[in-house]
Amino acid sequence: MNTNHTHHPAEAEESAALWAARLDGSELSQEDRHALQSWLEENPSHRELLSTYCQFSTDLEEKLPVLLARGQIDIPATPPVSRRFKLSWAWGFGAGLAAACLALVLWARSPLAQVINVATPVAQRQVLDLADGSQVELDARTSLRVEIDDDYRRVRFAEGQAYFAVAKDLNRPFIIETPAGAIRVRGTKFDVQNLSADSLTVTVTEGVVQVSLASRDHGAAPFTLHIGDQLTLDQTQAEVRKLSAPELEDVLAWRDGYVVFDGVSLDAALRRFSRHHGIGISCSAAAGKLSVGGRFALDDLNGFFVALEDALPVRVNRGLNSTVRVTARSESR
Numbered sequence: 001m002n003t004n005h006t007h008h009p010a011e012a013e014e015s016a017a018l019w020a021a022r023l024d025g026s027e028l029s030q031e032d033r034h035a036l037q038s039w040l041e042e043n044p045s046h047r048e049l050l051s052t053y054c055q056f057s058t059d060l061e062e063k064l065p066v067l068l069a070r071g072q073i074d075i076p077a078t079p080p081v082s083r084r085f086k087l088s089w090a091w092g093f094g095a096g097l098a099a100a101c102l103a104l105v106l107w108a109r110s111p112l113a114q115v116i117n118v119a120t121p122v123a124q125r126q127v128l129d130l131a132d133g134s135q136v137e138l139d140a141r142t143s144l145r146v147e148i149d150d151d152y153r154r155v156r157f158a159e160g161q162a163y164f165a166v167a168k169d170l171n172r173p174f175i176i177e178t179p180a181g182a183i184r185v186r187g188t189k190f191d192v193q194n195l196s197a198d199s200l201t202v203t204v205t206e207g208v209v210q211v212s213l214a215s216r217d218h219g220a221a222p223f224t225l226h227i228g229d230q231l232t233l234d235q236t237q238a239e240v241r242k243l244s245a246p247e248l249e250d251v252l253a254w255r256d257g258y259v260v261f262d263g264v265s266l267d268a269a270l271r272r273f274s275r276h277h278g279i280g281i282s283c284s285a286a287a288g289k290l291s292v293g294g295r296f297a298l299d300d301l302n303g304f305f306v307a308l309e310d311a312l313p314v315r316v317n318r319g320l321n322s323t324v325r326v327t328a329r330s331e332s333r
Contacts, residue, residue, distance in 0.1 A: 012043070012045070012046060015039060015046075016046065019036060019039070113131065113148060113149050113150065114130060114131035114132075114146060114147075114148040115145075115146070115147055115148075116128065116130075116145065116146040117144075117145050118138065118142075118143065118144060118145075118146075119142070119143035120138050120139070120140055120141060120142045120143070120160070121140070121141070122140055122141055122276065122277055122278035123140050123276060123277055123278070123298075123299055124140055125137065125138060125139055125140060125254075125255075125257070126138045128146070130146060130148060130153075130167075131148050132148055132153055132167050132169060132172070132174075133167035134153070134164065134165060134166045134167045134174065135164075135165045136155075136162050136163070136164055136165075137162060137163040137255055138160065138161075138162045139160055139161040139162065139254050139276075140160075140275075140276050140298075141159070141160055141275060141276070141278065142159065142160025142161055142162055143158040143159055143160060144156060144157045144158060144160070144162065145158075150172075151172065152172055152173075152175070153169070153172050153173070153174040153175065154174075154175050154176075154177065155174075155175070155176045155177065156177050157176050157177060157178045157192065157194050158179075158194075159194055159195060159196075160193075160194060160195070161191070161192065161193045161194070161195075161254065162191070162192055163189070163190070163191045163192075163252065163255055164176070164185075164188075164189065164190055164191075164192065165189045166185050166186070166187050166188055166189070167187060168186060168187025169186060169187065170186060173185070173186055174186065174187075176192060178192070178194045178200055179194070179196075179197035179198075179214070180194065180196075180197060180198060180199060180200035180213060180214055180215070180233055181200055181211055181212050181213035181214045181215070181233070182211070182212045182214075183202060183209060183210070183211050184209075184210045184211075184212070184222070185207065185208070185209050185210070187207060188204065188206050188207025188208060188209055189204075189205045189206035189207065190202060190203060190204045190205060190206075190207075190209050190225075191203040191205070191251060191252060195275075198215070198233070198234075198235045198236070199233055199234055199235070200213070200231070200232075200233040201230065201231065201232050201233070202225060202230070202231045203229075203230040203231075203243065203248065203251050203252075204225045204226060204227055204228065204229050204230075205227060205228075205248060205252070206227055207226075207227070208224060208225065208226055209224075209225045209229075210222045210223065210224055210225075211223045211225065211231055213233055213238060215233070215235075215236045215238070216238075223238070223240060225240065228242050228243050228244075228248065229241070229242060229243075230242075230243050230251070250262070253295065254298065257297060257298050257299055258295055258296065258297055258298060259272055259273075259295075259296055259298050260294075260295045260296075261292045261293055261294060261296070262293055263291045263292075263293055264291065264292055264293075265288060265289060265290070265291065265292070266283055266287055266288050266289070266290045266291070266292050266308070266312070266314070266326065267283055267287075267288030267289075269292040270282070270283055270288075270326060273298070273301060273304060276298050276299075277301055279322045279323065279324070280321075280322070280323040280324070281323075281324045281325075281326070282323075282324070282325055282326070283314075283325065283326040283327065284325075284326070284327045284328060284331060286327070286328040286330070286331060287312075287314050287326050287327050287328045287331075290312050290313075290314065290328075292308070292311075292312070294307065294311075305324070308326065313328060313329045313330065314326050314327065314328055314329060315327050315328075315329050
């Protein structure tokens, strides 16, 4: 598994912050470009670090008034500035303001505040360690934004699947917003599968989870889930059922790189592998109705196809551009 939880030397952090400031608001001279290129080539991590600080430029604009109000930074007197604070402002008015810029960035990475945008690529998983002590495991092709402050903890979950181990905090609820609804907890462990605007699956492995569905009438009481409960929303139909210990293990098998099918249609099984690998996999109507069972390695696509042809009366046809078509053997080619 990959992780983005990396510690960099303070000197590299400061250099990245200052280069981000210059890139954000001015045109570099030829000499500056050579200097930047030399700094990037000093260490492979510098390029990733600079990219991170450039991303913070927009996210941290809204944090400046809060820091000023708390007295956590002191910006020297300057001529009037534009309506929106930019990192380039830091460089333009000297080292004092550049230090304030760096304070903003380090404050955003402190235990009290954190902003993370993450999108995992195909066939890769990732682990996030959050500033509040929580941890999130992300499946392939999962995208979300984490916002943690001393007043709130929020995740904007665009799509994918993730397992949350939320640190207990009675003063700051942990809220996950998805297109299909919102999930609210204070300290628990649960899995969320969010693959479309009208589907959502929440499986609880520890504690209590509240789920409010966007499809329900306004004001309706949220679903309260306990350990072993699984809420499934498919379009407008919501169902809650209690899972056995083995069923819970099957749901969470993706965390170890596996998927478990228990009599699901071949069409559904192929969609799972298609999404994980980001390639087109389709099947004929006759093949799609066949049932699939077993435990398969998600990363081993060819092994899955071999197992299909061994267990079912199907033929796997590989086409151009990595597309795959599965048909019943009784069908003509």
